[in-house]
Amino acid sequence: MAIEAYCVKCKAKKEMQNPVEGVTKNGKPIMKGTCPDCGGKICRIGAVK
Numbered sequence: 001m002a003i004e005a006y007c008v009k010c011k012a013k014k015e016m017q018n019p020v021e022g023v024t025k026n027g028k029p030i031m032k033g034t035c036p037d038c039g040g041k042i043c044r045i046g047a048v049k
């Protein structure tokens with residue numbers, strides 16, 4: 001399953017590597033992962049199932 005998230009370094013949507021589910025301070029679900037191209041951290045708010 002590919003989870004796309006916007007990478008600010010690449011300025012494009014990338015497939016998230018090693019996605020991890022988390023929760024924001026507001027209690028909303030968030031997915032955190034790594035950009036496959038630049039290795040930067042990318043995240044996406046919202047549950048992905």
Ligand SMILES: [Zn+2]
Nearest residue numbers: 007010035038
């Ligand atoms: Zn990137």
